[in-house]
Amino acid sequence: MTRRVRFAPLLRAGVFAGAAVLAAAPARAGNVPFVTQPPVTSSGSGAYSGALADVDGDGDLDALSASGYDDKIAWYENTARNGTAWTLRTIALNADGPRDVWAADVDGDGDTDALSVSRNDDKVAWYENTLGDGTAWTPRTISTAADGGWSVAAADVDGDGDQDVLSASINDDEVAWYENTGNGTTWTVRTISTAADGAVAVSAADVDRDGDIDVLSASVYDDTIAWYENTAGNGTAWSERVVSTAVDGAFSVTAADLDADGDPDLLVTAAFVDAVRWYENTAGNGAAWTARTVATAATPVSVVAGDVDGDGDIDALSAAFTANTVAWHRNDTIHETACFVTRPPPRRYFVVTEITANANTQTPNRFRVTNLGVGPSASRAEDRTYDIPLRLACPGDVPSSVLAPTPVELMDFRIE
Secondary structure (H helix, E strand, O other): OOHHHHHHHHHOOOOOOHHHHHHHHHHHHOOOOOOOOOOOOOOOOOOOEEEEEEEOOOOEEEEEEEEEOOOEEEEEEEEOOOOOOOEEEEEEOOOOOOOEEEEOOOEEEEEEEEEEOOOOOEEEEEEEHHHHOOOOEEEEEOOOOOOEEEEEEEEOOOOOOEEEEEEEEEEOEEEEEEOOOOOOEEEEEEEOOOOOOEEEEEEEHHHHOOOEEEEEEEEEEOOOEEEEEEEEEOOOEEEEEEEOOOOEEEEEEEEEOOOOOOOOEEEEEEEOOOOOEEEEEEEOOOOOEEEEEEEEEEOEEEEEEEOOOOOOEEEEEEOOOOOOOOEEEOOOOOOOOOOOEEEOOOOOOOOOOOOOOOOOOOOOOOOOEEOOOOOOEEEOEEOOOOOOOOOOOOOOOOOOOOOOOOOOOOHHHEEE
């Protein structure tokens, strides 16, 4: 009970800030620098969660939100199509204390529907995008038994080709999935676990790489990150596998291949020790994990994954409750080792170096470019003549002399 009393103020404060998720998702759309933009909205009272998807089918990413104080599920049309202007569209106003929102094609008709879970009425619901353009919505109840619903997600759990739904509920410690037995019109609840003490996060991934969908959970009262093996492959039987019981204030969990070795690793937050961590799937099948630190932040409560800088590896984005910040942490992946470096919003410069044909016979016959402005290994390098990528590493910055004159030096680059 001590843990529950200590944590209660955070639960009421609405720590799952929508900004964390909304900031991450654009990386899926292409190589866009991560730069803080004006808010999508400031009218969501008690915004807990957000997501991005093409709601109206016009080819750009719109935003969805769940706000706990005004009971609103909404989407925001990306009016200018570049994220500079947004128009509020209401989906529902009667989700009693919504905590999470998700986007998926629930009914399989080719457009984007919305999902929500709400704590006060224990409801998991989906909203049919009736006309396919986000102008009309039909609410559908999946369950009213998620006691203190806190997290929702969608995945094809039973492998039958449609989107099933997952939930985590904090009051009954339950991780569950709901079988989509039709086109979203009928659902069968399936319990995965009732032992996740304070279940606040749920996600899905093929952790053991056996071809089916496994489920992950974060439970805040027992400091546990766990995954549940889909042992039968169709969601009828589950085996709990504990990743760690030492994540002090486990708030968030998501899966991604962080070290580029072909298996899913985990990103988690440990809110009570101010840590964002990743767990390397060292055995490749979820049997062994090695904890590594991504960053420290004041009460991190949410972390998501995406290729923010467009360099082909998976970066991390975290939201820190006490610090009121959203940060991204660049993944400098070298030889299957993820090296995270916390970054400010990036700037892009180009340094072109032309080498004479007899350069390898000259003294010295090698050179190095180091970007000292934003930390170690902040550059990407490529031999454009021979299309050979130049290897980058994760060392600390080292002193060097400036041989090139301005304006290179003014761009925070030094060449030796």
